[in-house]
Amino acid sequence: MTIHHAFLTFLIAGVITVLSSHPNVAQPPATRTSPTVDTYHGIDVADDYRWLEDWNDAEVQRWSEDQNAYAREFLDALPGVDAIRRRVTEIMSARLDSYGGVRFAAGRYFAMKNQPPKEQPFLITFDSLDDLNQARTLFDPNQVDSEGTTSVDWFEPSPDGSLVAISLSSGGSEVGDVSVFDSTSGERVFEIVPRVNSGTAGGDLAWAPDGKGFYYTRHPRPGERPEVDLNFYQQLYYHQLGTDSAEDRFELGTDFPRIAEIEVEVHAETGNVLCNVQNGDGGEFAHYLRRSDGTWTQFSRFGDKLVQATFEPSGDILAITREAAPRGKIVRISTVTSKGALTESLTQSLTEPLIPEGDDTIVTSFYRAPPSLVATDNRIYVTYQLGGPSEIRVYDRDGNTLPKPTQLPISSVGGLEPLTGDDILFYNSSYVDPTLWFHYDASSETTTQTPLSSKSPVDLSDVRVTRKFAVSKDGTKVPVNIMRPASANGPGPCVLYGYGGYGINLTPRFNASNKVLFEQGVTYVVANLRGGGEYGEAWHLDGNLTKKQNVFDDFYAAARYLIDNGYTTSDQLAIMGGSNGGLLMGATLTQHPDLARCVVSSVGIYDMLRVELSPNGSFNIPEFGTVKNPDHFNAMRAYSPFHNVKDGTDYPAVIFFTGANDPRVDPMQSRKMTARLQAASTSGLPVLLRTSANAGHGGDSGLSQKIEQVVDTCAFLFHHLGVKVQRPQ
Incomplete structure (x- = not known):
């Protein structure tokens, strides 16, 4: 499964201003080097920290414990920790119920x-x-x-x-x-x-x-x-x-391939079974239909660009395809035909789509995510991506446009769940509105908020949300979503968050913890980078495999936009990302060490030449590539954070978070990057590693674990970017 699933939205970016100087930082624990050299396509690549990969080695465990102790000594001594903990706990532990997965x-x-x-x-x-x-x-x-x-x-x-x-x-x-x-x-x-x-x-x-x-x-x-x-x-x-x-x-x-990932659906009336199979995490699918007699028929293959399929109530199949339509189109495949005619029905439907490609991107879903395409008795509900925000659109069974539910502006939608008849349930959220669950009554075309809707412990109504565009190195326009509190005026503290991978969309999401930023006048920004799916598959493919550098260029352009347009300065900028976004952090800090004052990087990949050897690494090959391919190797080596750390460089303050049981990104990635940066940096700013026991990639962490990670993040950022915490008004 992709590393993106839990990119840690609970990691707020901190509350920030600038310190005129930084305190003396104790030396980190000593890390021995043990040179190893690998040869790829005739090129020798050195690695002094290979020994840190083996978690079963008692020395590695002691090293990790020493790093945790070093991080704790530093973090616990930072000013304002108790006040930060009280405020974060007050918000995140507020006794207000919320609901998901309905x-x-x-x-x-x-x-x-x-x-x-x-x-x-x-x-x-x-x-x-x-x-x-x-x-x-x-x-x-x-x-x-x-x-x-x-x-x-x-x-x-x-x-x-x-x-x-x-x-x-x-x-x-x-x-x-x-x-x-x-x-x-x-x-x-x-x-x-x-x-x-x-x-x-x-x-x-x-x-x-x-x-x-x-x-x-x-x-x-x-x-x-x-x-x-x-x-x-x-x-x-x-x-x-x-x-x-x-x-x-x-x-x-x-x-099936070794890295197969499966979704399965059963039609209630016929008992037919639909099996969607993804080849790793690269977005290629194959599809199979099982009829009631137990026989399976394959009707699409990897590379066919059929990316999602679901049953209609009639038993036919609705499918999203990108064949000659990178933003997606919807086709209907008849299942009442003979077994051999399935592919014929698909071929015909490709030239006569039910819902043709439009200007916006049809959203796909996988990994047990709520469906983005739902068919009821007489309606088809489709989720569209608008470059970050998303919305639901409605069609009749012939593909004609019908009125859509009422939705919030600059928001995200999801959770499509069919009810009785043509009614559906869905959620809607924005950067300043908590998750609200709505019942759409198709017969009356009315949208009604339900008691499942969340109540927020904070009010973000005074936060101004604007959507701008930065221009990347190659001229591509990159959406920059800026959340600016009313108290912000002129260049000031700012946090920039990014991801950019796997065709995943960064949509507007409400995070009550962001109140801690806004109370202190901090601007929070989310960039929609290539590698995501905000503008369709072409947007994704322009940021994966040998084009991954485009993602890092997009993020740098977003940061420069904020600096050049007076939102912040390099000394007042923090950058943040997790999982695939951790790779983004590593690449950004090694390519542009003077861009930001500090970096928060969670459960990230940093050694791109060794990642495919970890348990989840094979699943990521369709997204990143393999060192066995010389073109992939050259591209990965050029941006691999671990291999591009340079001795004697003034790197920003960095804190790495990882979970000891992370099944998606091997924690050795954070260990090796920490050791390499600690040895190379001459800035005097700390490089910290915080490893959580009984934790994984972050999405299923307990509330107390999440609170402590937010507290450490805020304290770290406050200190290095100079926030003097003011009592909330």
């Missing part, structure tokens, strides 16, 4: 409920959108793990709503086993099905129409493949409730 099955609703100060969200069920007082807790991971390290990866209700399958993992591992619970009693029933989800290939499950079993993604079990392959070779199986999962029926996947 599902509807046979008149019953299911949702994940977040209820601070509980560490983890928990699963509830209720019968009416209008009265949440009757909601019942179905499963609460906080009751089985008081430390908050057990989390719900995802859940799936049965067609009649009487049962719900839940993938549970612990310690940030994302290695999930599926348990089945009775929706009425909340009791665990039937047997546990192991190794359905992983932090590499993810996982999925779809119930059979009779609710007596389900199709699911199965990873190899110990003994079936070598240990290094246990998180690969995902295949599709069927499990009958009440039977031993060792006897489950194999369905599909013998010829």
Whole structure:
């Protein structure tokens, strides 16, 4: 699974002004060097810190503990830590409920409920959108793990709503086993099905129409493949409730690639099964249909540019394709034809699309994300990307435009969930509005806010949101979304956030913790970089593989725009990113060490020549490339942060965050980059590494872990960029 899933939106960028000088910084723990040389395509590449890759080495663990102690000594001594902790805790622990992942099955609703100060969200069920007082807790991971390290990866209700399958993992591992619970009693029933989800290939499950079993993604079990392959070779199986999962029926996947990632869907009326398979994380898909007689037919192959498929109520298939349409078009594939005619139906539909390509980009979804394309009895709901913001548009079954739900300006939409008839449920959020859940009544064409909507502990109504465009090195216009508090005037403290990868869209999202910035006059900015999908697949492809440097140029251009237009200065600028955005941070600080005063980089990749050797690295090859390809190698070596650190350079202050159990980005990436920067930097500013135990990539961290990371981030930024924290008015 891609490294982007949890790019840590809870890491606010801090509250910032400028210090006239920095304090003396204690020397970091000593790190020995042990030179290693690898030869790629006739080029020798040195690595002094290869030994830090082996987490099973006691010396590496001691080194990590020493780095944590060094970071703690520095962070805990920073001014204002207690005040920062009180304010962050006040906001993030506010006893205000929020909801996500809402599902509807046979008149019953299911949702994940977040209820601070509980560490983890928990699963509830209720019968009416209008009265949440009757909601019942179905499963609460906080009751089985008081430390908050057990989390719900995802859940799936049965067609009649009487049962719900839940993938549970612990310690940030994302290695999930599926348990089945009775929706009425909340009791665990039937047997546990192991190794359905992983932090590499993810996982999925779809119930059979009779609710007596389900199709699911199965990873190899110990003994079936070598240990290094246990998180690969995902295949599709069927499990009958009440039977031993060792006897489950194999369905599909013998010829799937090692890095296959699967989504599965079942049509309620016919029992037909749709299987979408992604080849790693590069956005290439193959699609298969299983008919009721048990036979599978493949109707698209990797490289065909068919990127998403879903059933219509009639049993036909709606698909999003980028064939001759980089922003996407929607086609209908008839399933009532003979098995061999599936591809013929697809071929014809490509030339006669149901919904042709337009000026905006059709959003796709994967990794158990709420669907971006939903078909009801008489309507088709499609999510469009507008260069950052997104919106829902509506069509009839013939592709004619219909009125769309009312939506917030400069906002993002999602969570499409079909209800009865043609009604849907969806969420809407902006940079200054919390997540609101709406019921769209198709017959009356009215949009009504539901009690699922979040209430914010803070008010951001005084924050001005403007959307500007920076010009990148090659002339490309890059959206820059600027959130400026009313108190900001002239050049001042500013935080710039970026990601730029995997075709992922950075959409407007509400973050209550950003209030800590705005209270102190800090401007917060999000850049929509190439590598994302904000302007379609061409935008994505212009920022991956050998064109990855475009992403870093875009980010630099966004920073220069803020400086050149009087929003901030280099001494007042902080840059921040996580996961793929951590790579962005590493590349930016090594290519432009004087651009920003400080850097916050979380769960990032820094050694691009070794990343594919880690468990999740193979999945990332379609996005980054492989050192086995000389063109890919040359491109990666040119920007690889670890290999472009230069001795004797004044680097900015940097703090790296990682989780000891991260299944998506090996923590050794942060260890090696920390050691290399500590040895090379002559600025006197600290390079810190903070490793969290019982944590992974960040998305399933407990509330207390998130709070402490935000506190450390803010304290670090306050200190280096000079914020003197003022009491909120």
